[in-house]
Amino acid sequence: MKRRKGTNENLMTKAGGELDDRFKLAGPARVLMNKVFPDHWSFLLGEIALFSFILLLLTGTFLALFFEPSMTHVTYEGSYVPLQGVGMSKAYESTLNISFEVRGGLIMRQMHHWASLLFMAAILVHMMRVFFTGAFRAPRETNWMIGILLFWLGFFNGFTGYSLPDDGLSGTGLRIAEGMTESVPFLGPWVSAALFGGAFPGDEVIARFYILHVFVLPLALLALITVHVGLVFAQKHTQWPGPGRTEHNVVGYRMFPNYVMKQVGFMLLVFGVVTAMSGLFQINPLWMFGPYEASVVSSGSQPDFYVMFMDGLIRLFPAWEFRVPPYFTLPAVFWPGIVGMGLSVLLPLLYPLLERRFTKDRGHHNLLQRPRDTPARTGLGVMVIVFWVIGVVSGGNDVFAQAFHISLNAMTWGGRIGIVVLPIVAYYLTYRFCLGLQQHDREVLAHGLETGILMRDPEGRFYEVHQPLVEPDERGHTELEYSGATVPKKMNRIGVLEPAQRGFFKSIEEPSDEDGRRDQIETGNKR
Amino acid sequence: MAESAKRRRGWRKRLGALARFTGALVIVGGLYSVFSPSLYAQEAEDNAVDSDVVKGQELYDTSCISCHGDNGEGVDGRGPSLIGVGTASVEFQVNTGRMPMAAQGAQAPAGDPSFTEEEAEWIGAYIEYLGGGGTVPDDLAALVENAEEAAGGDLYRVNCSSCHGYAGGGGALSSGAHAPSLSGTTDEELYQAMLTGPQNMPVFADNELTPEQKADIIAYVQYIVNDDADPGGVFSLGRFGPSTEGVAIFLVGITSLLLATLWIAGKS
């Protein structure tokens, strides 16, 4: 036993030596293995998108083995009975074959689709985390912009993928894209003719979208993801304020083994969730949609959720068409469809620069901000979320109307008014809410925690006993600076009651007996 | 007096709609409607027409006359004339519980039938007596037996899917009306609905779609809605398409992974 172990070690040393002789790895490898990463649940959101992307590459490669991006007309002879003998394009036929004739093809298709939804959803959640904590501030503006570009690349890659099967639903999406394209003044008809190779739908668009979907856009995504992750690595991750944490250090654990093991485990977890969802939930049952025909449509035709807010804006925008008869028409869809999309790209892209301009804050920041400490930004973020959610809900307003028996026209009007009014209300409420939270933090720092114990003084007045966080002065006040870190709000947080236990359903760690460090961590106060 | 009461009712209805809208946003409701397949099975009905005009008239005069008027002539603003609509229409409306209508609204919803199938036949016979109309062919079962699903699918997509959806889940129409879901419907009901065009549905009489074509459509609808389980998963997400898929990715995917991040990493 012992001797074998020794041999193994020798072998490894020897192999390492051989490698180092050639590639000079010893130095860089040590630096890499020792690199320190901060630890917080919210730092894992971007990884969901990264791992979904890996899964998309894997499943997409499988699908490409069987998919034929051709609009050649064929007659279906496969095993799905209700389509036998129906004329369709080769693209749709091969997608049906993946679903019915290829062993395990259906689950791969569903995994690819679910992974794409998870990819986009995770990007959104990750983007919110970065926005609300101010992680996009200098020196990380570039990486924020790359992130926004990644969202839009994912958006278009998703849309091209949704279009490829050439079924009834995806054809309807293409038709809407055609209408939007044509609305652009002067260029519109030319761009549309170039895209579709003449009149819609032509017979070239699937092949064009295919090369975009499997080569051009994924390549751009891969390149930008590499830069995105590389920059996080090079600039070092931001961290939350806390005891011992400054702008000039990183507190956390080492890359090896802790960080990497958690990442590998999390990656497998993401794969597992997508796979289980693909077995449990049917997605995009395109055998029911039939081949695309220009005269055919279904009620409840929607794009995937990340495109839905564009669709919602198009539904809500009033019928305002600008005309100079008979020379010029500016269709209504131009405003939400083209201008709206342009602004949705541009404004988020430039946000770090805009904020810099308004706050005149030109410093570098490696410590995150709590959302309550930047009420204006938090309010703005919630405003955008409310706007977006109303857009998404309006994108599915017919499904809502049907499922909950609401008038469709009422849904549209509700959306039109709501999308203007509610974001403003949301901004105001969020702003006040943030100020309230700030105020409470300051109160705790000045007077201590509310214990819930009521006392009566000799004059008969009631008062609540407060537990000061440090030794108070003679007037019962404590002079504690707010450091941007969490302020304890409950007695058990400062060790008066049972020590706080972490865990969701039950405790997941042994309470530590280290009194000194615990105090230091939880009061945000150095001894 | 009546005017203001009506207006108040209108307001109450609008408030009710608002309340429903708010309720709709509650995720629990969303979840329920996503995951619960609404399959209220209907008993196959016996289609033998055994007319008894007098019995039908008695029932008509007690339950239908207030809206549809004397001798089915209709009452302005309350109910349309029934002359010429035929037995198929009556049996469809009565057997699916759409008629008699509980309250005036954008459209008559399906529900528990107030009459037995026999009584519905009597009323149908009376309406037939008032003035013709379409009937379901006796050999419908044989027609459906020999029908072609693929041909029916083609016809379904051109004529039906725009309202009832690709998967027969139904859809919203203008101003509060909606096209109902096709799940749990019988062959006869489908045929009657096509033949007579109840409420806002256009008429697909025998000159638009031959009985054979209607049988094709019925075979297709039964295939996708009632016979074939979803091969893609245990939950069909209501077959609503991308909207419920989007809800699922957040409620299931993102939520479970967020909980996982809380377990994997520290909290602050």
Add this chain to the structure above:
Amino acid sequence: MSADNDDNRPDEVDLSDPKLSRFEVYREGLRRDGIEILHYEPRYPKPGTKLEKRMERIVASLFFGSGLFATLFVAAYIFWPWEYDGAATWRDPRTWYTPILGITLGLSLLLIAFAVLTWAKKLLPVEELVQERHDGGSSSEDRRLAESTVDTVVDDMGLKRRPFLVKAALLGAAPLGLAAVAPLGGLIKDPGDMLTVTGWNGDKHNGGNPVRLMMKDGALVRPDMVSTGGQITVYPAIEGGATNEFASAPTLLIRLRAQDAEQLRENLYPMYQDVDAMWGDFVAYSKICTHVGCPTSLYEQQSQRLLCPCHQSQFNAIDNGAPIFGPATRHLPMLPLDVDDEGHFFAKSDFLVPPGPAFWNRPSLPEEDEQ
């Protein structure tokens, strides 16, 4: 870390000292990477305790479980009946193929994920380290060195001394850049009349004869094929008329009730009156929505509305198909109808205004601009 902690930092050690333990050498590596250990202890202070053994067993069984489900997945993939063969309920095992694959592979992945994560969380040492973060630019020394390097390179090339050469290079490269994207010009196609002429144009598609109406299966349409309150989708009766080749041609032929038809006649725009666009109680509207082109095919025969299911535009079937709700701005163009000697419907001409979504130079008639 702040200044007072700097004092606790371990001093540089002499690596040639043979008495150094592995940990001391390791800590020297950390020190050189600007890392200091705040806290580092084994998760289980005494190795081999019951608690630790139990945790090892849990992790091991998670790994075994993962392998078991992966094996089940492969077995199900190979042996479970899977070929689709007509309608099947949940009682048929074939229906379960995809769910079984998803559940077994999913569980296998989840279990191995939990195994790795539990290992990381419960068996690795408890650690907290702090690493220096060298934020900001390079040192002024580095910058100076880089600047002088760049300047030397620029000088060597003589970019400042030879402005003419620079301009010449730019002038030469610009067309080359254009040449690189020029092949994309192969995509450019003149839109021509693709947005204005449809399959109903007999001059272009039917040798100068008017185009008849047909159903999808090719049957020509006669007035008796539509009953009152009914509608059918019609296509130009030319070759490929019902295919996507003529994607803006699909039309909805409606037979209105007599009183509704009367009302439509009263409302008819002058341009449709001039060509007598209706035939009896029949009217034909373009099925392509004037908003962004979805088929506007929800005909509500009671409220006389045409609804587009994509963006909920609503059109009034008894008022020239004028938009009454939603984002659409223009009426659905009417196809001028007539019936020939053989009793078949035909289109007297193409749509008077282009159907479908608008574009900047869309020709319009004066009537339309008043809407």
